[in-house]
Amino acid sequence: MANNSLKPVHLKVVDKAHAHLYDYDSPEPSKDWPVTPSRLSPKAAGIFERMVLRIAELYPPSASHCELLALYAEAEEDYLELSAYIKWNGRTYTTENGQIKPYPEVAMRNEAKNTMEKILKEFGLSPASSRNVKMTKKQEKRNSFAALDD
Secondary structure, three states, X not given: XXXXXXXXXXXXXXXXXXXXXXXXXXXXXXXXXXOOOOOOOHHHHHHHHHHHHHHHOOOOOOHHHHHHHHHHHHHHHHHHHHHHHHHHHOOEEEOOOOOEEEOHHHHHHHHHHHHHXXXXXXXXXXXXXXXXXOOOOOOOOOOOOHHHHO
């Protein structure tokens, strides 16, 4: 029986040649504040700015996050528009043959929602992913009953 734990020499050379590809130290994000991309609609630009402020509550936002934030803003804008369409027209329609079919906008809205959820997880803004985010600001414990002491 052959020993499968030994790696052939030609694979070892490839591994050493591409060792830089497996360097897991992530690069430092930009220190600049994210700037709203000009391609966003006014509604998406507002969503972009709101998300930057939400991220700023947890850690300093970076200009490196601009594209992902823009994708989130576009997805949320689509989600809101498609939700309004579905609310107005319903989820299904009847064809000429009498078949009941869902509007394509229902699937499009679900895709936008899934995109939003994935991006929120990337930024640590979901309950499960928030545990993996390193807080940079020291959060003070506040006594929610302190106002009653007066």
